[in-house]
Amino acid sequence: MAQARTALVIGGGIAGPVAAMALQKAGIEATVFEAYDGAADGAGGGLTVASNGQFALDAIGAGDVVRGIGTPIAGIELRTWKGRTLGEFGTLPGLPANQFVWRSDLYRALYDEAARRGIRIEHGKRLVGAEETGDAVTAVFADGTKAGADVLIGADGIRSTVRSLIDPQAPGPRYTGLVSFGARVTGSGLAPTGGRMLMTFGKRAFFGHVVFDDGTAVWFANLPRQEPMTMAEARAVPAGAWREVLRDAFTGDRCPAVELLDRTDPADLIITGPSENMPAVPVWSRGRMVLIGDSAHAASSSSGQGASLAAESAVELARCLRDLPHREAFATYERLRRDRVEKVIAEANKTNASKAPGAVGRVVRDMLLPVVFKLSKPEKMAWQFNHRIDWSSPVA
Numbered sequence: 283m284a285q286a287r288t289a290l291v292i293g294g295g296i297a298g299p300v301a302a303m304a305l306q307k308a309g310i311e312a313t314v315f316e317a318y319d320g321a322a323d324g325a326g327g328g329l330t331v332a333s334n335g336q337f338a339l340d341a342i343g344a345g346d347v348v349r350g351i352g353t354p355i356a357g358i359e360l361r362t363w364k365g366r367t368l369g370e371f372g373t374l375p376g377l378p379a380n381q382f383v384w385r386s387d388l389y390r391a392l393y394d395e396a397a398r399r400g401i402r403i404e405h406g407k408r409l410v411g412a413e414e415t416g417d418a419v420t421a422v423f424a425d426g427t428k429a430g431a432d433v434l435i436g437a438d439g440i441r442s443t444v445r446s447l448i449d450p451q452a453p454g455p456r457y458t459g460l461v462s463f464g465a466r467v468t469g470s471g472l473a474p475t476g477g478r479m480l481m482t483f484g485k486r487a488f489f490g491h492v493v494f495d496d497g498t499a500v501w502f503a504n505l506p507r508q509e510p511m512t513m514a515e516a517r518a519v520p521a522g523a524w525r526e527v528l529r530d531a532f533t534g535d536r537c538p539a540v541e542l543l544d545r546t547d548p549a550d551l552i553i554t555g556p557s558e559n560m561p562a563v564p565v566w567s568r569g570r571m572v573l574i575g576d577s578a579h580a581a582s583s584s585s586g587q588g589a590s591l592a593a594e595s596a597v598e599l600a601r602c603l604r605d606l607p608h609r610e611a612f613a614t615y616e617r618l619r620r621d622r623v624e625k626v627i628a629e630a631n632k633t634n635a636s637k638a639p640g641a642v643g644r645v646v647r648d649m650l651l652p653v654v655f656k657l658s659k660p661e662k663m664a665w666q667f668n669h670r671i672d673w674s675s676p677v678a
Contacts, residue, residue, distance in 0.1 A: 286310055286432035286603050286611070290421050292409050292444050293437035294318075296388060297575030297592040299396040299403070301437055304342045304600030306401060307673075313429065314396070315407035315421065317438070327464040327552045328384050328500055329583070330355060333377040334669040335590025338597045341673040347391050352381025353494060356477035363484045365536035370478075374667055379477075380586070382492070382500070384466075388589065409443045412571060419570040433608050434571045435599070437592075440558060442577030449565040455558040455580065457510040458631075460488075462554035462583060463503045463528060465546045470499035472538055482537040489532060489539040501542045503528055504557065513555035521548035557583055559631070562624055567612035574599055579623035585630035587666070591623050597671050605677040614677060626666060 289305050291298045294316030302312040331339075331348045339345040356379055357372030373379045396403060411422035412434055420430040436444025440455045472493045481490040491501040505528065525548055532539035560580040566573050575592035598618050602611035 284607065285605075286608050288312070288431035288433075289603075290315060290419070290429055290431045290434045291437055292421065292434065293439060293442075293575075293577070294389075294393065294403055294405070295437065295439060295575075296392060296589050297437035297577075297596050299392040299401070300339065300342070300344070300593050301435055301574055301596035301600065302396055302401045302403075303344060303399060304597045305603065306399060307342050308600045308604035310432075310600070310603060312401060312435075313431075314401065314403040315409065315423070315429065316403060316405050317408040319406045327462075327502065327554050328382060328466075329388070329589055330380040330382050330586050331388070331593075332380050332587060332590045333373070333667045335587075335593045336378055336381065337670045338590065338593040341597050341671050342600075344392070344395055347395050348381050348383060348388065349378075351387045351391050352383045354379035354477060355382050355479050355492065358479045358481060361480060361482045361537065363482060363535040363537070368483070371663075374664060377667055382479075409438065412444075412447050414569045414571075432570065433603065436571065436573045436577045437575050437596070438577055440560060440576045440580040442573065444571060445563065445573055445577050448568040448571050448573065449563075452563055452565065453561045456561055458557040458559060459506060459508065460504040460557040461507050461511065461516060462557050463505070463524060464552045464554060465501060465542075465550050467499045467501070467542055467545050467550075468497075470497055470542060470545060472497070472499060472541070480537070482535060482539070484532055484535040484537070484539070487528070487531040489535070489537055491538065491542060499542060501539070501546075502554075503532075503539070505531060511556055516555040517553050519553075521551040521553065524553060525551055554583070559627055566616045566620070570608060572599065572612045572615070579619070579627065581623070581627045581630050585626055587626050587630070591626060594669065594671065595619055595623070597673070601671070601673065601675075602677050611677075622669070629666075 289310050289312040291302050291312050291314045294314050298314045302314050305312040336345045359370045360368040408424040409421055410424050413420045418430050419434045420428050422428050436442050438444055445452045470493055474495045475493045479490055479492045488504040491499055493499045525543055529540055529543045563578050566578050574595040581588050599615045602615040
């Protein structure tokens, strides 16, 4: 069976352009097809690209793209609503600091880098179907056009169309019980946090913020809500009304949440919406189609690993397709990735639960976390952050 030489990448977010660049490095011509008519300029909140994500991008010569737009985060400090420090953790020895980036900036930077490398990205191409023959796969788009290649890669996010084509019984996203918000405040009036992100377990909600040296602050909030709501429902609520809900949730907490909310123009409030992750996706590939990124393994934002895991999977899949026929490549790729990503998702689920534990759970959490931090050794987290992909190593 011949190895793939052409690929269709469905989705132009983070995983899609990274996959296309990795495939190009592997000698496979890839075209990216994005459903939206334009790039995602100005869309989305902030995220971090962890050291493992930077290593994955370095493997294809794209790590500096992120470091060029990011701001290093030296560490994280967890606090109670009373302001007491529960624990701190910083960058592991020998590893680069996490990079804070705005999602829209990351989209644009990866898009521009892919274009610079000669990769074609087509917009307004919403996938509605796929047709397989013995030696090719053809994507069918809503505008009536088609495109064919040796393989089709689903990088189309947590509500992946490709996932449903591979397995009509595949699970959908799962609500974590939190609705998320964030904003950038140019004149925070607060002292810089020394490159640290401060996170507060409030009495009624979770708040994180960082203040940079120029006085600009970034904050995010996770608001517990038992009843699920869609993104459309969340954004149908006026931003000013949400700001008041959040203000009320943090009143009485000894953190600058209320102050930063008061300095946030409702027009600048980013309604990220319901926090979601994916249950384990049973089937990652079928025939000539395969999944990467959130379409296969969506970790909630609490993991801090969504973009990094997507980059890892894109690079690993390209390595496998470089060295193996597609069926063997897909199976090997899944074997290399499944255990790791599901372990990260499980850790994030624990974090989500700690953000909305209830009154009794809050007391227990605040008693146990300092002990956990005291007993924890940094090297126990190395499996997550010090994960490196050896591009030059042949895939067996």
